[in-house]
Amino acid sequence: MPVPRLVPVLASVLAPVAVIAGAVIGVSLLIMAAGYDLPGAAHAAVAGSVGSSFAILSATLKRATPILMLGLAVAIAFRAGVLNIGAEGQFLAGAASACAVGLAAGPVLGRSSVFLELAVGATAGACWAGLAAVLKRWFSIMEVVSTLLLNFVAVHLVGYLIRGPLQEPSGSYPQSSLLEPAARLPLLLEGQRLHAGFPLALVIACLVWWFYRSTAAGFRFRVTGSSRAAAASAGLINVDAVQMQALIASGAIAGLAGACEVTGVTYALYDGLSPGYGYTAIAVALLGGLHPIAIIASATLFGALGAGADAMQRDAGVPAEFAAVAAALVVLGVLAVPSVRRFRLRTGGERRP
Amino acid sequence: MIETVVLDGFLQAMVRTATPLAFAALGELIAERAGVINIGLEGAIACGAFASFVVAMTLGPEAGFLAGGIAGMAVALVFAFFVITLRAQQIIAGAAVSMLGLAVSASLHRVVVASGSPSAHVDTLSAVRIPGLADLPLVGTALFAQPVTTYALYLLVPAVSWWLYHTTGGIAMRAVGEYPPAVTAAGHSPQTLQLLALLACGFLAGLGGATLVVAHSGTFSDGMSAGRGFIAIAIVALGRWTPRGVVGGALVFGGVGALQFLTQSMGWRTPYTLVLAFPYVLTLVAMAAFRGSRAAPAALGHTLEPIP
């Protein structure tokens, strides 16, 4: 007897909610066990993330911007069957090149240098991912390993740049000079720190959604990720080329994210520019089921999480690390749910060996 | 020419730095040979370091060392649950477990520090010279004037090698990483073998984290694992999935870490950060030269079929 359709639909909506609830409960227990004031912490977290327009715009959404773009980048790759865990490195490549271009071209081009910075950032990210794509195509190196290694190379390259060619004039700090105001991404509202990168991220999400739904190329990406063998044999798709394209596209968006972060938030290059955004992006992409519109929601959630954690630490003294536990529990929860569903179905009706 | 004193110092630092990497990479080797890519290693190292710190405060560094291993095993158990029982994708589960391990160790550290004394220090294991061997030229101090944690490694590497290649159990474990149906047909359980491999992996990774505390710094700090879990994966690839290769790879990365010693002593003015990138580039080049993943276990990363 076929299982009624209602159950799977309900399950897929309730599941993320259950996961988030579980994570909140877990962190609350941790806060109480550590002896902190739970209601106070909760109040601070909520106020700091969604309690005021400042919280929403300048804390939550501002933090959500790079996470959203990186989440989209990771999702594009994963959905085509490419395990790009190098979003971190591609982000840095974009940030570094945008900064370099901004410092050089800002004085010359003025306001229009922003376009150049973003374009160069996306290109740099694409090239950094392209390295991994080439290594996979020509040398059969698993992209999981190569993108991971390239993350480290990128971190150290940035370290070199900020202590060498791009170092600020006095030479005493490992960071670049500040971008001049004309070379920065414009802010959206007076008094808020939300910048043009956020609407740009939304636009990209919509573009990606349209890409998958309506274009032949998007269809190719999708089926290659679902079944490489069938895509090649039945679809006569050049799966190697498609996966390379997906990796490069992923890198471009990640690089763009880096460029936006530098030109919209930090205005300079320094160590630790990314507090692990590239890895958070994996969680964001997964929570959103690799679907671009759902990723907007999950990125906002993670943005709120980060903003709430900051506020909790500032106003209630609860260490921000606790929020990291919540993030980890969310990811594990997401993993557990579809797996648990499959698990239950499996014990109900075995598959024929 | 480099003076012998400086060279000795460098080699000794190289082995010292390589030790925690070798522990972690040896663990990762066992896991990958059984078909599992464990990115959750980072979490195991962090928890191992923290557990060793806490236990060493009351019971001394040796107990701390062991406690680290046990904590690592606990993290690996969580990972094993997701990957084996729930059949989740290995990379994603590993990233999640890493996040959890890092976050939990950092959080618990905050709690302990808040209630106890800030930045406490524990006694560390000092270097133990092995009489006779430590006087050998060049390698004497490097190999035989190390804390006992390194000597533990000297015993563990051949033990792991013996297990993998000279017991039927090891053959079965490697077969899970190559072609699981052969294992099922032979009447063994691939799931059980993967679980054992992951527990061993977690134990060794935890020992690696513990080494950082009880044999190196004597204290715990957030993020002290510093990506060593990921480096371990690179070392396994560089070492082409063999125990000997893993030791060699660990020495390479250890050597780079110890270069700091050399540059300071010699007063070299090198773009140090670029040097830090060298081992990763080397790994990529080596993998390219040896045609990448040919040496990798055939079923690496594959999720096991459910038990019928």
Add this chain to the structure above:
Amino acid sequence: MNAEGLALELRGIHKRFGATVALNGASLSVRAGTLHALLGENGAGKTTLMHVATGLTHADSGELRFDGRPVRWRSRAEAITAGLSAVHQHFSLVPAMTVAENVALGGRRAWTRFSARTAAARVRTVAAAAGLSVDPYALVADLPVAAQQRVEIVKAIANDAPVLMLDEPTAVLSPLEAAELMRWLRGFVQSGRTVVVITHRIREALQYADAVTVLRSGRTVLAAAMPDTDEHAVLAALLGEAPTRQPPDASPGTPSSPTEPRQAVLVLRDMTVIGESGVRRVAPTSLSVHAGEIVGVAGVDGGGQRELLRVLAGRLAPSAGSVHLPDSIGFVPEDRLRDAIIPGLSLVDNLALRGAGSRHGRLRWPDFSAATRSAIRDFDVLVADQQGAISNLSGGNQQKFVLARELAGNPRALIVENPTRGLDVRASRDILERLRAIRAAGTAVVVYSSDIEELLSIADRIVVCFAGVVRETALDADVIGRAMVGAA
């Protein structure tokens, strides 16, 4: 030894997998020291029964006796320890390991020392005693199929087990190698062991077996010792129809009159395929396939037909020679779930898969939906839920859908690989009928089948692949069989 001398006995075995009933009261009684054949068509339950017997699966109900004692295997390991060795249909050898390591893997004892030298010596001893030759240090990946089969057997008998079960052991062997294996099994039985062979090759079974059991739809319909039964009765039991087997459909296609020249649609000239590591897969071959004809391809595993078909289908580029193919070619590969469809996606998505590689611009989903509806209608595909995943369809309906998809757009050629594999008798006949209809419509068709009878029932011409050499032969089962082995 028990009173009746039964080495292995299964009674009243029932087994379901979800909604599918695999075994419905099956039984099997094997006397010690005999060669027993377990026969049945595809899907009759033979493999499942073997899995129950060897402890790989638990039966829902029924009795199992080994050497006269009732047993309930808790695991495969328990059955191995008790003395039941098995050689499965799909090899369970680790390609990257040596023969000695593989044999050690199948060992009965728990974790023990392994020394390459001792293990190699043991392999040689066991193999020699059994009259087989294997190289203990060879990597399994480097061995040809027949050699791998030998390794599987050495692995199974290295435990000195009294009972050996083999599942379709001759499926991947040439007729000559198959005969050799069966003779060896007979000799093995003479030394006092018990052997159960699962096969769907009736002639082979009847020639060598002491007793047969026939399964149909999960039930035992015949169990007899050889002197008491014959091919006639076995066939009747197997098919459940009138005793005389329906002769293969007697219309091998209406060949167009000799004077009417038919256009060559697929043309190969001196086409060669060199595989990985420089091994030659297909020797320089020249072949033409014309409109309105079915060319049948025969060959054992590794003969080159796999590569030949893929070159003809435009999925594989030849290493040398010239190839003239039309733009649109339909291809129905053997492994449907892996190569032809994406199980988790809908029918419409799977239909849109065809041609996805060269499509540009925007997708027109209404067109795809309409095409899907036509395909379902024209090919009588039974679909409970059109929006659901294609994995919900039965194998036969999936195959029909794949055929419909490949023929959409009227390709000038169609390449089909083992089209009826895994399908029941009715579905198989349906597919073969459609292939004849496609031929009548003027398409050039190439069909590979591992069933020579099936090939003869539809092909106009036959080519045989042996060790990469492609040769046209007469439409005669004996001639084809010999050509598959390379004999004149």
